[in-house]
Amino acid sequence: MSIKLIAVDLDGTLLSSTNSILPETEKTLKNAISEGIQVVLATGRPLSGVMPFNKQLGLAGKKQYNIVFNGAVIQNLAGDVLMNQEMNYQDFSSMRKLQRLAHVNLHFETPECFWTCDRDLGANLAVNAAMTNNMIKVRKAEEIPQDFAFNKVGFSMTEDVNEVEKLWNNIPEWAFAKYDIVRSFSTNVEINIKDASKGNALMVLADRLKIDQSQVMVFGDQGNDISMFSNPNFKKVAMGNAIELIKDSADYVTDDNDHDGIAKALKKYVL
Numbered sequence: 001m002s003i004k005l006i007a008v009d010l011d012g013t014l015l016s017s018t019n020s021i022l023p024e025t026e027k028t029l030k031n032a033i034s035e036g037i038q039v040v041l042a043t044g045r046p047l048s049g050v051m052p053f054n055k056q057l058g059l060a061g062k063k064q065y066n067i068v069f070n071g072a073v074i075q076n077l078a079g080d081v082l083m084n085q086e087m088n089y090q091d092f093s094s095m096r097k098l099q100r101l102a103h104v105n106l107h108f109e110t111p112e113c114f115w116t117c118d119r120d121l122g123a124n125l126a127v128n129a130a131m132t133n134n135m136i137k138v139r140k141a142e143e144i145p146q147d148f149a150f151n152k153v154g155f156s157m158t159e160d161v162n163e164v165e166k167l168w169n170n171i172p173e174w175a176f177a178k179y180d181i182v183r184s185f186s187t188n189v190e191i192n193i194k195d196a197s198k199g200n201a202l203m204v205l206a207d208r209l210k211i212d213q214s215q216v217m218v219f220g221d222q223g224n225d226i227s228m229f230s231n232p233n234f235k236k237v238a239m240g241n242a243i244e245l246i247k248d249s250a251d252y253v254t255d256d257n258d259h260d261g262i263a264k265a266l267k268k269y270v271l
Contacts, residue, residue, distance in 0.1 A: 003235065003270045004215040006032060007067070007202050007228060008262065010043040011184075012221040013239050014053065016258050019131070021056055028263035029057055031271055038209065042067040042198045044152065044184055044224050046111055047075050049132025069109060069151040070182070070224050071201035072192050081111075083204055085196040086149040091179075095153050095191065096141065098175060102167035104189075105158055107136070108150040115150070117141045122158035124187050153191040161187055182223040190224060199227030202234075217270065219254075219262055220246055237265045 006029075008014045016022050033039050039059065041050050047068050054060065054077055064077045074083040092108065096117070099106040105125045107116040113135040116125070121136065129136045157164050168189055171181060180192045198220075206216055213233035220228055221242035229236045229249035238247045240256035247253050252269070255261040 002215055003037060003217045004211045005038040005040060005206060005209065005217070006266070006270075007040045007042045007198070007216065007218045009198075009220040009222070009225050010041060010045060010050065010053065012241060012257055013219050013225075014041065014257075014262065021053060022258075022260050022263075024260045025263045026056060028260075028266050028271065032266060033058065035271070037270070038065075038211070040065050040067060040202070040205065042071070042202065042218075042220075042225075042228070044068075044070045044190055045132045046109060046134065046151075047073075047079065048111075048134060051077075065205055067198055067201045067205065070180075070184075070190060070192050070196065071198040071227065072151040072196040073111070074201050074205055082208070083201065084151070085193045086151055087153070087193050089144070089146050089148050091153075091193075092144060092148055092150070094175070094178075098167070098171065099155065101170045102155075102163040103158060103160070104155045104163050104167055107154050107156070108148075109134075109152040109154065110150050113137050115139060115144070115148075117144070120158070122156060124156040124158070125154070128154070128156065128188075151192070151196075155189040155191075157187040164189060180227075182226070184222045184224040197227035198225060199229075199231050202228060203231070219265070221257070222246070235269070237262075237269075 050066050060077050062076045062078045072085040105118050107114045115137050217235040218228040219237045221239040236250045238250035238253045239261045254265040
């Protein structure tokens, strides 16, 4: 199989349940990189939350890339932005209306930091900020400027995960029509501008690198990976711990993220 680009989700895919890259997975990806294969980390995180793993894999500089904010932004590892899809103050107001559907935290993600108008922050939001090396700026709604722009929205659990389910089940049709809305975990809902997705960003990047879509292999496990698994041209590998929709859309189901699923698939089909 002639693969030139490997796109890898982070949480639940590249990272084990201890939030680390397993030694065999690290070794195998480095072997792929040494053979000239482009390895691209594709995640809902901002670049700040991905850089430690890029460093671990030996990825750096202007010719290496990450897809971040669930595909709203493509950056090279020097920090330059190749694609940037933003939401605006009108979207900010719409998200505040959606928050009224359930008792959940709401935050807005930019490359610089997280913003929220919530005074009481649940552990889920705090952990998210810590894992991605982000400051949380708490402001009153009236302090948010009219030119406010952001790349991603997160609704997250405060105390009761059932509230996230309540939100998900009550999001109106107009919101699904206007935005790209996914569940990446049971504890949160993520929203991007319409057509901002990992799958679309990966097509843009492959085209920029002059790599045919049939030479792209993707790894994923959750709802924010579905757009990559919807492309009939990509070679699609689902993790053993993936949701059923991902497994059903995959060409191959490998082992889970705690048992070197990525390494096993690469050894079988690529290296």
